[in-house]
Amino acid sequence: MYGVKINGIGRAVPELELSNQDIAEFIDTSDEWIESRTGIKSRHISTGETTTDLAVMAAMHALKDGDIDAGSIDLVIVATVTPDSTMPSTACLVAKKAGIKNATCFDISAACSGFIYASEIAVSFIKQGNYKNALVIGAEVLSRAVDWDDRSTCVLFADGAGAAVYTRSSENKIVNILTASDGGGSDHITLPTLTRANRFNQTEMSSKYMEMNGKEVYKFATTAVPQNIQDVLNGTGYTPEDIDLFILHQANSRIMDSVAKKLEVDKERFFKNLQDYGNTSAASIPMALVDAKPYLKRGDKLILSGFGAGLTWGSMFIIWD
Ligand code: UT7
Numbered sequence: 001m002y003g004v005k006i007n008g009i010g011r012a013v014p015e016l017e018l019s020n021q022d023i024a025e026f027i028d029t030s031d032e033w034i035e036s037r038t039g040i041k042s043r044h045i046s047t048g049e050t051t052t053d054l055a056v057m058a059a060m061h062a063l064k065d066g067d068i069d070a071g072s073i074d075l076v077i078v079a080t081v082t083p084d085s086t087m088p089s090t091a092c093l094v095a096k097k098a099g100i101k102n103a104t105c106f107d108i109s110a111a112c113s114g115f116i117y118a119s120e121i122a123v124s125f126i127k128q129g130n131y132k133n134a135l136v137i138g139a140e141v142l143s144r145a146v147d148w149d150d151r152s153t154c155v156l157f158a159d160g161a162g163a164a165v166y167t168r169s170s171e172n173k174i175v176n177i178l179t180a181s182d183g184g185g186s187d188h189i190t191l192p193t194l195t196r197a198n199r200f201n202q203t204e205m206s207s208k209y210m211e212m213n214g215k216e217v218y219k220f221a222t223t224a225v226p227q228n229i230q231d232v233l234n235g236t237g238y239t240p241e242d243i244d245l246f247i248l249h250q251a252n253s254r255i256m257d258s259v260a261k262k263l264e265v266d267k268e269r270f271f272k273n274l275q276d277y278g279n280t281s282a283a284s285i286p287m288a289l290v291d292a293k294p295y296l297k298r299g300d301k302l303i304l305s306g307f308g309a310g311l312t313w314g315s316m317f318i319i320w321d
Contacts, residue, residue: 003172004126005321007133008066008165011290012057013044013277014141020155029151035275039253043158043278045143050084052093054161055139058286059098062163068133070099073165075134077122078107079114079282081191081309082140090139100135111189112249112308113179114138114282115162116316119304120177122166137163138282145191147209156251157210158278162286173321178232179314180224188216189309221255221307225315226262229303232315240265244300247292249307250274250284259305271295281308296320 019042020031034040046054055078063070078090085093091105110117115138122134139161146154166174191210197203225248229240240263248256253272260267273291280287285304296302300320307313 001127002129003169004123004166005169005171005173006164006318007167008062008068009163009286009290009293010058010061010065011160011162011287012054012061013160014046014049014054016045016047017042018045023155027149027151027154029155034155037254038156039272039274040156040278041275044160046141046159049141049159051080051082051139051141051161052084052090052097054141054159055090055094055137055163056097058139058161058163059094059135059137062135062165063098066165066167068165071101073100073133073135074103075122075125075131076100076103076105077118077134077136079110079118079136079138080107080140081109081111081114081281082142082145083107094137104131110282110312111310112251112281112284113306113310113312113314115285116177116304116306116314117179117312119164119166119316120179120314123174123177126166126168132168134166135163136166137161138284138286140281140283142210142281145210150209152214153210153212156279158280160277160280160283160287162283162290164286164289173319175236175317175319176232177314177316178228179312180228181310181312183310185216185220185311188213188220188311191309218252218255220311221251222258222262224313225259225305225307228313228315229259229263229305232303232317236317238301238317242301243269243303245292245296246270246303246305247285247288248305250277250288251279
């Protein structure tokens with residue numbers, strides 16, 4: 001088995017910044033409600049930037065950050081629930097635009113856990129020796145998936161992309177990854193595909209937009225995530241108290257505070273940037289990692305943790321290099 005480390009990270013967001021106040025101009029909500037219930041103050045929304053555009057920008061930043069030549073990338077995985085097309089995959093489009101040739105490219109769908117799921121695949125493949133340099137991207141244009149007349153979702157979700165390059169290494173810095181799911185909770189967050197009824201079946205879709213039972217998802221996240229973090233640390237010789245920084249999916253500041261409390265860890269060790277970006281689903285963890293980087297030093301112990309539709313969840317325990 002080979003070792004693996006993160007060797008370059010990057011992120012990208014659309015230009016348009018939309019504050020809570022801006023949203024309150026066209027829908028019955030308020031800055032006070034959004035910030036006190038979620039911690040979100042602002043977000044970036046596409047005025048034309050596609051999921052592929054954002055993914056490519058994040059990828060280019062990650063390659064530059066790691067001083068990696070596009071030609072050495074042999075695996076590209078994009079985690080997204082808002083691909084520009086079902087085929088070709090976003091990963092193939094990223095490869096084309098970033099100058100990556102002959103790589104294995106595919107997308108995965110695991111919603112807000114997508115970056116952790118994609119990382120587990122990439123890290124396992126590298127450890128087995130199949131690949132040397134994997135580009136893993138979480139990218140979303142969720143502003144296309146929400147109903148802008150539904151205040152229960154449109155104030156939460158936003159657009160962006162984050163990327164990480166995983167590289168074969170003599171030292172292993174990706175200590176453990178543990179993902180899971182519960183299809184029994186599949187109704188709690190849904191987003192239909194764009195596929196229409198066929199000639200022989202004119203059944204109309206009941207909804208075109210993302211729908212979420214926020215309360216159920218909140219309960220699930222604040223129960224499954226602390227357990228999953230305990231489990232991913234199990235057998236490593238470390239406990240939550242030893243972790244320098246927790247980077248959770250940026251869905252709700254209160255979820256992070258609750259997880260901190262359950263793990264009996266100071267909530268200041270939970271990194272937050274959702275105040276500036278909202279909930280960007282698969283993109284949120286690598287985007288937060290980029291913003292956390294200035295505070296990280298070599299040898300820091302990090303937990304990255306995602307949770308969302310499926311229901312899916314997963315955590316990674318890594319040592320920062
Ligand atoms: O990324 C995938 C994972 N997703 C999550 O982790 C999300 C988990 N869930 C949550 O973060 C929270 O449940 C929400 C932030 C989504 C909602 O917070 P909540 O405290 O659970 O609010 P609620 O849905 O129970 O709504 C409370 C009230 C309702 O009014 P009534 O029935 O009490 O009169 C809503 O109609 O707030 C109302 N409301 C709003 N008011 C102003 C809902 N959305 C809004 C809004 N502005 N945008």
